[in-house]
Amino acid sequence: MAHERLSRRQYITATGVIGGISLTGLSGYLSDGGVQEETLEIVHWWTAGGEEEAIESLLDGYQEANPNVEIDNNPAPGGAGSALDVAIRSRIVDETPPSTFQIWPGESLRPYTDAGVLASVEDIWDDNMRDAYLESVMEAASPEDELVSVPINIHRLNNLFYNVEVVEDAGIDPEGIEDPADVLEALEAADDAGYVGMAHQTTTEWSTVQLWETVFVGQHGADVFEAYIAGETDDLEDEVRESLDLVVDYSEYFSPDAGAIAWDEGNAQVINGDAAFIHQGDWAAGQYGEAEFEYAEEWDYVPYPGTEGVYSMVMDSFVMPEPNPSPEATEAFLEYCGTVDAQERFNPIKGSIPPRTDVPIDEFPPFLQNQMEDFEASEEQPTTIAHGSAVRPEIKSEIEEAFSRFIETWDVEETTQDLLGAHEAAGY
Amino acid sequence: MSPSRSRFRHRVRRVRERVISLVTGSGSDRRERGNSSNGRRDQGDSEDLAAAGTDESARDSVRTNGTARVAADGGTATSTGFRVRDRLDRLRFNETLQAALFWVPPALLMGWFVYGAISWNFVISLTDWSGLGQPDYASLNLEMYWRMLDDRSFIAAARNTVALLVVFTGGALVVGLLLAILVDQDIRFENTFRTIYLLPMSLSFVVTAIFWAWMYNPETGMINVVLRGLGLEVFAMNWMSDPRTKLATIIVALTWQFSGYCMIVYLAGLRAIPDEHYEAAKVDGASTVRMYWRVIIPQLRAATTSAAVVLMVFALKAFDFIFVMYGTTPGPSADILAIMMFREAFARTNWAYGSAIAMVLFLMALAIIAPYIYVQYRRGEL
Numbered sequence: 001m002a003h004e005r006l007s008r009r010q011y012i013t014a015t016g017v018i019g020g021i022s023l024t025g026l027s028g029y030l031s032d033g034g035v036q037e038e039t040l041e042i043v044h045w046w047t048a049g050g051e052e053e054a055i056e057s058l059l060d061g062y063q064e065a066n067p068n069v070e071i072d073n074n075p076a077p078g079g080a081g082s083a084l085d086v087a088i089r090s091r092i093v094d095e096t097p098p099s100t101f102q103i104w105p106g107e108s109l110r111p112y113t114d115a116g117v118l119a120s121v122e123d124i125w126d127d128n129m130r131d132a133y134l135e136s137v138m139e140a141a142s143p144e145d146e147l148v149s150v151p152i153n154i155h156r157l158n159n160l161f162y163n164v165e166v167v168e169d170a171g172i173d174p175e176g177i178e179d180p181a182d183v184l185e186a187l188e189a190a191d192d193a194g195y196v197g198m199a200h201q202t203t204t205e206w207s208t209v210q211l212w213e214t215v216f217v218g219q220h221g222a223d224v225f226e227a228y229i230a231g232e233t234d235d236l237e238d239e240v241r242e243s244l245d246l247v248v249d250y251s252e253y254f255s256p257d258a259g260a261i262a263w264d265e266g267n268a269q270v271i272n273g274d275a276a277f278i279h280q281g282d283w284a285a286g287q288y289g290e291a292e293f294e295y296a297e298e299w300d301y302v303p304y305p306g307t308e309g310v311y312s313m314v315m316d317s318f319v320m321p322e323p324n325p326s327p328e329a330t331e332a333f334l335e336y337c338g339t340v341d342a343q344e345r346f347n348p349i350k351g352s353i354p355p356r357t358d359v360p361i362d363e364f365p366p367f368l369q370n371q372m373e374d375f376e377a378s379e380e381q382p383t384t385i386a387h388g389s390a391v392r393p394e395i396k397s398e399i400e401e402a403f404s405r406f407i408e409t410w411d412v413e414e415t416t417q418d419l420l421g422a423h424e425a426a427g428y
Numbered sequence: 429m430s431p432s433r434s435r436f437r438h439r440v441r442r443v444r445e446r447v448i449s450l451v452t453g454s455g456s457d458r459r460e461r462g463n464s465s466n467g468r469r470d471q472g473d474s475e476d477l478a479a480a481g482t483d484e485s486a487r488d489s490v491r492t493n494g495t496a497r498v499a500a501d502g503g504t505a506t507s508t509g510f511r512v513r514d515r516l517d518r519l520r521f522n523e524t525l526q527a528a529l530f531w532v533p534p535a536l537l538m539g540w541f542v543y544g545a546i547s548w549n550f551v552i553s554l555t556d557w558s559g560l561g562q563p564d565y566a567s568l569n570l571e572m573y574w575r576m577l578d579d580r581s582f583i584a585a586a587r588n589t590v591a592l593l594v595v596f597t598g599g600a601l602v603v604g605l606l607l608a609i610l611v612d613q614d615i616r617f618e619n620t621f622r623t624i625y626l627l628p629m630s631l632s633f634v635v636t637a638i639f640w641a642w643m644y645n646p647e648t649g650m651i652n653v654v655l656r657g658l659g660l661e662v663f664a665m666n667w668m669s670d671p672r673t674k675l676a677t678i679i680v681a682l683t684w685q686f687s688g689y690c691m692i693v694y695l696a697g698l699r700a701i702p703d704e705h706y707e708a709a710k711v712d713g714a715s716t717v718r719m720y721w722r723v724i725i726p727q728l729r730a731a732t733t734s735a736a737v738v739l740m741v742f743a744l745k746a747f748d749f750i751f752v753m754y755g756t757t758p759g760p761s762a763d764i765l766a767i768m769m770f771r772e773a774f775a776r777t778n779w780a781y782g783s784a785i786a787m788v789l790f791l792m793a794l795a796i797i798a799p800y801i802y803v804q805y806r807r808g809e810l
Contacts, residue, residue: 082756086774092560111777115560202669203641204755259669260645397757397775401581404759408671426776 039070040329042318044102045084046350047077050286054350058152061345062336069329074098092117097321099330105149105317106140106389107229107396112319118148119320121334125150129338132356136381140389141317149317150337153352156371157281157312157384158214158304161267161288164297166195166276174277179306180218180246183277187253190276197253199266199275205403207263208247210386211279212403216243218306222380229383229390231423241416248410259407270299279304281314281387285367286351295367303374311378314387315355394426546790553783560777572784582785584760585768588675589792592682592764593743599683600739601732604690609720611691612698622695626688633685637752640681644668668753671761678750678762686742690735697731698724733800740796744789765789 040062046055059071076084084102089111091097097117103109112118125147130138133151141149160183162174170193172186187197201207217225220239228236251258255266255275267284269275271291278284288299303310318337320330336342343354348364353372361369375381383389385399402418405411418425519525553572557563576582607625611618628636643650644667652664667673701724709719747766754762756771765785773782 082774089560089774089777093562111560117560203753205757205759206755257645257647257649259666260641260649394776394778397771400757404757404763407669408674408759408761 038068038326038329039072040100040326040333041072041074041098042100042333043074043076043084043088043098045076045078045081046102047075049290050349050351054346057349058337058342058346061342062333065336066329066332069326069332072099092321095323097324099324099326100318100320100333102316103149103319104388105137105143105151105315106383107143107392108388109143109148109319110392112321113144113148117321119322119324120146120148121150121320122147124331124334124338129356132340132358134355134357134381137313137315137355140313140315140383149319150334151315151317151355152337152343153316153347153350154311154355154375155281155283155314155352155387156374157210157314157387158217158307158310159282159284159301160277160279160304161270161284161299161301162277163270163273163275164300166190166193166270166273169193170195170276172276174300174302177302177305180215180243180304183305184246184249184253187250187277191253195273196255196269196275197277198250198255199269199278200250200254200258201261201263201266202251202254202258202407203260203262205400205407206386207266207280208407209400209403210281210384211250212243212247213385213390214279214304214307214312215246216240217310217312217382218304219243219246222310222382225382229385231428233420233423237416237420240419241412244406244412244415244419248412251410282367282371283351289351289365295365301367309377309379311375311381312384313381313389314384315389391423392426392428395422395428398422398426549783549790550787553780553787555780557780557783558776558778563779572781575781576784576788581760581763581768582765585763585765586788588762589744589764589766589789591675592679592746593740593792596679596682596686596743596746597736597739599679600686600690601736603683603687604735605694605725605728607687607691608694608698611695622692625691628685629689631685633746633748634752636681636685637749640677641668641753644677671759674754674759674761678746678753682743682746682749686739690739693731693735694728697728701727733803737796737800741793744793765792 044055046052059073063069063071076087078084081102088097088101092112092115109118137151138147141147141151160174167174170190172189174186177183177186190197200211213225216228216239219242224236224239255261255269263280264287267278267280267287270278271288271293288295293299318334320334324330340356340359343356344359344363347354348368351368353368353375357376361372364372385391385396388396391399399419399422402415402422405418406415551565551568552563554568554570555563555565556571611621615621646652646664646666651667655661655664665673667677705723706719709723714722745766746764747770750758750762750764750767756767756775758767765788769782769785769789772778772785
């Protein structure tokens with residue numbers, strides 16, 4: 001009996017101690033998460049190799065310029081922001097946003113501007129910055145009338161990368177391919193020579209979304225693409241069908257294991273010399289660098305045939321949510337993101353080009369130097385559907401669903417109707 | 429008297445009564461009015477009914493205070509002071525109050541974080557909340573539920589969820605039972621085998637999804653390599669991209685992961701069956717198959733039920749696996765409600781529609797759990 005009572009008392013004590021500890025832990029969170037003037041909490045999804053280094057280098061630069069600010073680097077890892085969306089949207093609804101977070105500029109910003117939770121950053125954009133940014137980039141940074149974000153990097157989507165040796169062996173001259181339909185002939189030639197024509201993944205839908213939109217721009221021009229993303233789809237049935245037809249034709253030359261691989265496994269097929277081509281954003285070049293696969297000698301690229309003079313932009317930007325826990329630190333951070341110093345630090349490591357056109361090119365590897373020249377010389381800079389800037393997230397999700405059906409059935413007719421009706425189905 | 433008085437406390441009270449009656453030597457005393465049988469819910473138990481009867485008769489005729497004095501009838505024979513003391517005593521010995529320290533905090537926490545959240549989710553599903561603003565609770569209706577009937581994505585996801593639920597649960601139970609029977613044959617290294625079979629369950633879905641994707645690879649994956657090696661090239665398919673086998677890729681991988689768990693549950697069930705049953709069946713001349721089919725398996729009903737409930741709930745939540753393998757839009761042949769709920773809520777900020785899908789999932793889970801709980805309750809095992 002005495003023993004029993006003792007053990008019960010111990011039990012209660014233990015419970016109490018555990019409770020006390022957990023409460024202390026909780027209160028620690030409460031005070032940490034609270035508003036502290038000088039702590040900049042930054043949420044982003046850059047946690048893989050080079051990306052992580054790039055953001056750290058950016059934050060180092062910011063810290064040097066603002067030694068008094070404490071930085072709370074709070075990544076939400078997950079491909080293309082899948083986890084970040086969850087974290088940020090919940091926090092916005094709860095009205096406890098971080099100081100700043102990563103987001104694709106353009107239509108991705110709409111849910112936030114609709115809810116009026118993004119502060120105007122017009123003041124941060126001084127004349128020097130406005131002169132250095134292209135008009136199209138500034139438009140993406142201001143989905144409504146005023147600027148609400150600061151783009152920090154630009155990737156290009158419309159590239160066709162290839163393995164030099166494979167292409168030579170198959171007797172293909174990539175520079176000579178003129179339009180998306182000619183790509184099909186090149187894929188055939190590679191196939192005849194015993195290679196995979198186009199490394200591609202269909203496990204998830206996004207690679208096919210971006211292939212289709214690039215083919216669409218290549219076939220019909222950026223203007224028609226702009227009409228599509230604006231929802232003016234009434235007269236576009238033939239155009240949409242034509243581009244989908246071509247993607248189905250391509251699919252014969254996709255990696256035979258397309259349905260079971262991720263995009264980087266597809267890219268590895270190009271590196272290994274199994275596949276001739278891959279259509280990807282220029283982040284694919286980062287993998288070549290890691291594999292010590294030499295630019296111009298072992299791999300090379302052309303703008304996707306039919307899209308010369310077009311720079312399809314995949315951008316990242318930072319914003320200032322309201323109510324902001326650290327208005328001054330956030331403002332200083334966004335100002336910093338718009339400087340030459342920040343963009344020169346961040347982009348060479350990230351493998352993207354700076355949105356400012358006055359950043360010295362010496363620090364950049366040769367491939368990016370070419371891209372920077374292409375960017376400045378480009379006539380049109382559309383944004384992309386697959387990477388969030390071209391259409392609202394709701395419409396993007398509708399289009400992704402259409403493509404998730406497409407890569408199961410390859411049904412052009414059904415997908416054409418789905419794509420034409422995507423805006424309406426999403427309620428816009 | 430709290431109507432939610434638990435059976436456990438009731439037992440504790442009975443034990444205490446017995447101890448007290450032993451100490452005082454009287455058959456029934458120290459009853460509190462608060463402990464009358466009015467609130468009792470466990471009428472299925474005959475012993476309790478009998479106890480309740482004693483309770484009823486003892487309640488008014490026998491009353492004691494702290495000194496174990498017996499009063500004939502409290503209503504007529506006591507002064508006001510006595511009543512106050514009596515009431516205080518009753519309060520002091522009221523177990524509901526005494527136990528409150530232990531059950532109130534968890535009950536409040538559970539009530540708020542679990543049942544409160546579920547109720548709030550239901551209310552949100554009645555609004556038309558979307559976007560990043562705040563919900564408008566002024567007009568509540570069932571619009572989101574009607575919308576499902578018209579939504580081919582929902583229908584596909586619901587169909588896949590049910591298919592996954594049924595086939596995966598059945599598959600894992602059958603495989604688990606076979607493994608359990610094999611491991612139960614007094615084999616050597618039994619513990620080793622048990623651990624090997626149970627091990628997949630300890631792996632995270634993220635890990636298993638990635639390596640099953642490698643196994644399913646039509647070019648280099650183990651499955652097709654083995655099929656080709658056996659000369660069965662006709663069967664070497666594009667497992668993950670063929671809509672006919674896409675859901676099967678998920679079911680097979682999950683079955684592999686959870687059949688070890690079923691094996692453990694069944695093994696415990698098999699060990700509880702006395703050897704005489706096997707011997708009697710053998711003596712009666714039953715074949716091994718017949719013995720298991722007629723004699724052993726029917727005795728594993730409880731194991732089957734509890735394993736099936738766990739598996740079905742896992743099937744409803746197979747989110748991680750599909751998310752890693754196919755992303756947030758797995759396509760109509762692999763989409764399930766859990767993934768669709770995530771997509772609607774977080775990709776499209778359709779909070780209300782997402783909540784409605786969550787309610788459907790909740791009701792499905794309830795439809796599985798409730799009969800099980802009820803049966804357990806009826807058998808007095810709860």
